[in-house]
Amino acid sequence: MEIFKTIAALQGHLQNPDRKKPVGLVPTMGALHSGHLTLIETAKAQTATVVCSIFVNPTQFTDTTDLDKYPRPIEADIEKLKQAKCDILFMPDVQEMYPQKEYWHLDIGEIEHRLEGRxxxxxYQGVMQIVYKLFIAVKPDFAFFGQKDFQQVKVVEKMVELKSLPVKLVMCPIIREADGLAMSSRNIHLSTEERKHALVLSYALHQLKKSYVKEASAELVKEAAEMISIEPQVQLEYLEIVNANNLDNDLSDDSKGVIALVAAKVGKTRLIDNMMLS
Known part of the structure; x- marks a missing residue:
């Protein structure tokens, strides 16, 4: 596996005429787990050259404390990527990605302000800013994202459309622990007790999927939210059933599916999860 820390070196390598195409990009912030490695595996199956980026992007953190405590086990990450046979690791520092102060704003409409945006x-402005930079640096043919960050995928999809970028997005299914907890880099912050309480999130989503009827969606959400709220150490932020196309609450045209999304704090750790209902 080749490791690059500058855009110039990465581009010089990728522009080599012997470099196999198409190129797939897996953007990450590190602290890699099996979910990330599944993205690498999918990328390897669909492209000839796989680039994984590791960059903890400061512009997408609204809480500096959260940024400071974000896990950075870089040596372990490198070993995992080697085992996964990733071709290239792009690992820039903040100065490389943000050499000077810059202003970024892209109007993508209401989707930015729903759910996580509230x-x-x-x-999501920070997310779009860094993903755009990575797309310009790598020039991938495909980019692979996990469904766990479903709203993020929809936001990046809108950015790609507005910026007319020649990259195809591939969304890969959520990878869960044996007990149902969605894999996340933040899970390591959960105590043993908190981890048990966190299982209520996936359980509530499964219950919604099993019981889902469009006409009863409001009642089902209320029941699931109550189930989550009474769980010790779990503070629900939102639980909504929305149109999977644009994440609004209009389910009259559900041709692209319906999805339930949830966010909650378990102890001091913020977790998100989701599940397609139809």
């Missing part, structure tokens, strides 16, 4: 204002 609790993390400005977050």
């Amino acid at each position: 609790f993390r204002p400005g977050h």
Whole structure:
């Protein structure tokens, strides 16, 4: 596996005429787990050259404390990527990605302000800013994202459309622990007790999927939210059933599916999860 820390070196390598195409990009912030490695595996199956980026992007953190405590086990990450036979690791520092102060804002409409956007204002502007930079640096033919960050995928999809970028997005299914907890880099912050309580999130989503009827969606959400709220150490932020196309609450045209999304704090750790209902 080749490791690059500058855009110039990475581009010089990728522009080599012997470099096999197409190129797939897996953008990450590190602290890799099996979910990330599944993205690498999928990318390897669909492309000839796989680039994984590790960059903890400061512009998408609305809480500097959260940024400071974000896990950075870089040596372990490198070993996992080697085992997964990733071709290239792009690992820039903040100065490389943000050499000077810059202003970024892309109007993508209401999708930015729903769900996660209500609790993390400005977050998705930071996400779009760094993903755009990575797309310009790598020039991938395909980019692979996990369904766990479903709203993020829809936001990046809108950015790609507005910026007319020649990259195809591939969304890969959520990878769960044996007990149902969605894999996340943040799970390591959960105590043994908190981890048990966190299982209520996936359980509530499964119950919604099993019981889902469009006409009863409001009642079902209320029941699931109550189930989560009474769980010790779990503070529900939102639980909604929305149109999977644009994440609004209009389910009259559900041709692209219906999805339930949830966010909650378990102890001091914020977790998100989701599940397609139809």
